Amino acid sequence: MSMYTVAQQAAIEELDAPLQLIACAGSGKTQVISQRISRILGRPDVAPGNIVAFTFTEKAAAELKERIHRIVREEHGDVTGLAEMYIGTMHGYALNLLQTYVPEAFKYGVLTDVTQRLLIDRESTKSGLTTCPTTAPSRPTLWRYVDSKLYMQVLSILQEDQVDFDLVPEGVSDSLQSYVELLTRRKYFDYTAMIANAVAFLESDPDDDDLTIPERELLRHIRTDIKYVVVDEYQDVNPLQEKLIAGLVRWGANLCVVGDDDQTIYQWRGSEVSNILTFANRHEAVRTIELSDNFRSSKGIVRLGRTIAEWLPDAERLPKAMEYASHQQWALGDILALEFQDPDAEANWIADRIHALRGMPFTDTPDASPRGLSWSDCAVLFRTVKDAEPLVDELRRRGVPYIIKGLARLFEAPEIQALVGMFRFMVGEITEADLVGFFDTADLLADKNLLRRGIRILTEGANFDRGGRWGTYNIQRLYLDVLEALDVNEATIPGAPARAELVMYQLGKFSQAISDFEAIYFASDPARKYEAFVRFLTDERQAPSYYEEADDDSGYATPDAVTITTVHRSKGMQWPAVFVPCLRKNRFPMRTMGGINPFHVIPVEAVPNGARYRGGLSEETRLFYVAVTRAQKYLALSWAPIAANQQARRQSDFFRDISGSDWVVTADPGLPDRERLEPSPKSETPAITISFSELKYLLECPYSFKLRFMYGFNPPIHEALGYGKGLHDALAEMHKRALAGDLPSKAEVVDLVDRHLHTPYAYPALREQLHAAAVKALDRYFDEHGEDLTRTEHSEKQIEVVVAPGVTIDGRIDLIKRLETDEIAIVDFKSTEDAQKTSMTRDQLSVYALGYEELTGHSADRIQVLNLDDKGDHLNEAVSPALLAAIQSKIEIVASDIRGNHFACGHDHSRDTAYNDLAWLATGAPAEA
DNA sequence: GACATTCCCTTTTTT
DNA sequence: AGGGAATGTC
The missing domain is CATH 3.40.50.300 (P-loop containing nucleotide triphosphate hydrolases)
Structure with missing residues (x-):
């Protein structure tokens, strides 16, 4: 058992007062937080679901989760139900909350930095970009492409800070309003919207008669279930995030914040140090504990660090003295x-x-x-x-x-320049000879003569008058077709295997760039779409500044x-x-x-501490x-x-x-002449979380997992995208309502479909067809399983299986219900009309069974796949210890393969072209070792 | 010392 | 691109 210092022990034991931990660098705060949470779990009347812990990154969350698991396993011997505890980012929490309590939230897509920017530029007027006034002499309003990044900053300050809108010019407020309306119309959450929407719910008045049932349910959940909130890296919390925290603890949940004001380095994106500086004034009877012992560094480093911290003005920091x-x-x-x-x-x-x-x-x-x-x-x-x-x-x-981390220069690579060249050629920006030159430099082809085949495809693709729906001018499809025609995959790329692997990363990242672009521009006039794509690829402010150099650091080892x-x-x-x-x-x-900055749009006075x-x-x-x-x-x-x-x-x-410091030397005396040992790197394996969709590929073909999730290849967007999800979301609402005693009826089917089906890439006729199919499927579900609704046990149950130390599998079970036979069944829905989701495998369902057991301590009796189509096949199997043991060992093998970067695949990919868009690439899989 | 001209240009998380 | 810092000019 590790020994704790007096301060650490005090922090671990303080479970009732609002707690503020000032944790200096290297103070072992993760261990202290984990130990404290384990202690909370040991209290009577506390369930894992009563605890919420926030970190700033997914990586930090994975580490914290792993640490808590380890301690709880040691101390309580049992981790049943731990998945009910939320450990993750505030964004993840907010999204979860919305999806759980606001049925429509499911159909919202999430915009990343790149896609948000693409949307703003594509809809430059409707997004408010080009209507946004500025005080910069050079610009009456912001400019398309040039200022969209600045506009994103403006939007986030306006929405995440405590802005005094009386001081904000009307034109700016109008722009914000059009942007928010655009997001709602297109059914998108950006990172701000997730949290802002959750905060709006959390701040609502529970006595307001206008609240909907889900809203009431959400507030009830917060009020009765949330008992302990822990916030790591508190110094980096911005005003909106602070509101989220306040909303969670407004009914008396215990709050523990951990941070180091000296390490506030994200103020340029809104972190507000005053949150931590004034914490003790804003809460009653705060207990402040300083974790000032640095267990990381030598005395010299600690003293030097302290000297630097003391350069800061006293008014800007909490008094503290880091000790070695x-x-x-x-x-x-x-x-x-x-x-x-x-x-x-x-x-x-x-x-x-x-x-x-x-x-x-x-x-x-x-x-x-x-x-x-x-x-x-x-x-x-x-x-x-x-x-x-x-x-x-x-x-x-x-x-x-x-x-190297943090160098956006993927587009400088000759391999990427060759790929960019394909599209520049298509829009007539460069000649065929130029393109040949790019490919010569890039050295991608085993056989240079094949380039002619590629050029033919590009030329045909560039005929934008060939008719057909706009959706058929699919960039990703074209890209994958060209790679196939050029015979480019991991097995054929010239050079050593290590080079081939790196090039595959580049090709994969390019596929990711196409997906990002096409997510926003899928349905645009083809000729203009390809032109916009080329601008996206070549404008230094756009794609070249977003995609980082490819490397083989997957985060798994x-x-x-x-x-x-x-x-x-x-x-x-x-x-x-x-x-x-x-x-x-x-x-x-x-x-x-210098240059134009957000305060040419928002007056500084309007933003406290702007x-x-x-x-x-x-x-x-x-x-x-x-x-x-x-x-x-x-x-x-x-x-x-x-x-x-x-x-x-x-x-x-x-x-x-x-x-001038005494700990420093200004001439290199060299290292002491000590005997060297054999270099042995610290075998630190990062904690990893595998999602359920990732697991499917790992179990079926590890190489396709690598193609998709490590290299970054994406299949082409399908026009019916969203159908399966819409069905699934409608069913989720039905089951949730059944659980709440508000049984949906067959008469509501059309309404359910209207609310949940969101097919942004479908042309009108297809949209109608999908709508009709969804109504039919739900009708059938009511006919065949409507009676079962009352036997719903859980809907969208979050599960989590720790399969090996540091390896967690995350997923949601569609439905858990009690059968007429009184058995507990784990149910997954399937629809063959669904273009994206491929069939749920028996292996995956078995993992659900494992997760269910870890969550509840009881074993499920059956696993079922329920096909929503009339001629669908079903799966209906009993859960046996043998089944669970088999999947457990299968996953352990897969997990160790990830760690060892071993993603071989033996099966014959040349035969699965019909349903696998990446089939051609998979034929380059290294053979099984 | 006062003023004019030339040079140079960041950090990044969140499903 | 606009503004701070470095350098140039008197």
Whole structure:
């Protein structure tokens, strides 16, 4: 059992007062939160469903979940029902809440950054973009394409901050209103809308007579079920998110917030430090506990970090003093502040140092034996990763493995340029000879003569007068057809297997870019659609600035490679050795930017503390604090002038100030001459969550899983998309109402379909046809199973199966009902008319059975697949221990294959063309080992 | 020292 | 692109 400090123990035991944990870097807060939650679970009358824990990223959620599982398993010996506890992002929670209590919410699609931007530009007037006035001299209103990113920022400030709308120009409010109307009309949630809608419900008055039944039900749920709320990274909460939290605890649920005001680095997207600074004033009888012991870093690092934090004005931070509590020894020469002649010399030294650190003995925990440091123990943190070029060149030259995070330069790759060239050729922007040239450079083809076949397809595709519905001018379809004609797949790509794999990532990401574009532009006039697509691909502000360089870091395993990333992305992580180069003036601290900004649209006075969005010295100081405190032992801060750049010739003030510290040395004494061990990377396996749809591919053909979820290939959009989902959502509402005692009747079928069926890509005739088919299917369901509605036990039941340490499977069971035979059946619906959803397999259903058992502690009796079509086949099987054991071991194998990046597939893909759009690509699967 | 001209341009999560 | 910083000019 691990030992806790007095402060940690106090935090773990404080379950009743509003609790504020000030957790400095490396203070073991995840462990403390997990332990505290385990303790809450041990209380009488507390069920897992009473607890809600928020993190900022899915990754952090997966880690927290894993930690809690481990502790609960150790302490209570049983994790039954843990899936009922919400651990995840606020966005996920809000969406869940809406989907559970507002039936129509199911049909809403979620816009990502890219698709939101595409929508705003495509509907540039209706989105309010080009009607939005500005005070910038250069623009009376915002411009299409040029300012859409800025407009997105404006929209999020208007909706997520405490804006005084009396001070906002009318034209701006009108723009916001048209945008919101556009989203509703097109049935989309953007990231703001999810939370804003949930907040609107949470803030409603329970005594309001106008509330609908679901709204009442939602408030009742919050009031009676939510008893403990935990918010991690509280310093990064923005005003709207703070409202969500307030809404959850308004009836007295216990609130625990955990954060470090010194690590507020996302204020430019709305994080409001005052949330944490004034927490104690805003809640009654707050208990504040400072977790100031740093278990991560050596004394030198801790002291240096503290010095940096103390540069901040007192008024901007909570008083605290980080103390070193680690077993990590500091030695003179561990922390360096070095100046170099030029960036190449700097890069060269970093590469040397990384080499020299290899095999250096290092002890991860007090009781562990030393191991030799390896590549993955080193990280290079940049203020902007665009500065990494000299280092990347150097590492590549030396053959040092590295992964870069945060560099959007996928479109610079010659392979991608060749793909972009195909579409530029189609719209007549380049000639056939140009295209041939691009393909020559890209080296994608095993047989260059095949390019002619590809060009023929492109030429035919570019005939936009060939008739047919607009939907048939499908970009994704064309792309996959061309790859097939060119005979491009993993088996045929020239070069070593590692190169083929990387190229597959690029081809997959391009497929993702097509999906993003086509999600918004599917039904546009073909000629204009292809032109808009080319603009999307070639405009530096659009696709080229969104898609990151392809790499093989899937998130399922940690490769033994040097990490190159931004300080922002390094938050929450640690490495034995950290490098922070490029400490130049104007770069770190970053100079504030000129040009048009959100405050040319929204008056600064209208936004409380609006200045934070623009950033300043304090923000940069906090960022520097984060960078330094990532290091466990070795830290090298450095800079070099760039002669050619006027503004990059001087050192950063940060560098100058740090150089004077007693813990720092300004000349490299070299590493101590100690005996090196065999380098052995820390085998840290990230916690992963596999969704149910992903699992299907893993079980059937691991290589198709890799194609879809790792490389990123997407099948073409089908015009009937949304049919299966609409049916499913209508059924979900029926069952939920049945559970609430509000039995739906057959007379409501048309109404149900009207409300749930959303087929955004269907042409009018198809839409009618799908509508009729849905009505027929529901009618049939009423005829055949209407009686069963009263025997509904659960609808849309969230399940979660931990199949191996750190591997969780997530899913929702359509229906759990009690049969006439009094058995419990797990039911999944199926419709053969549904273009997207392929049949639910027996294996998948067995996983549901596992999940049901983990959730309730009881075994289900049957698994059923219920076909909604008249001539459909059904599946109806008994659940046996043998069935469960079989699936359990099957999943364990699959999970270990993911970890080992082993996605082979033996079956013959050349035969499944008829239903698998990616069949051709799958024929390139490496053979089973 | 005061003013004019030239140079340069970020960070990113959320189903 | 507009504004801050560096450099140029008197």
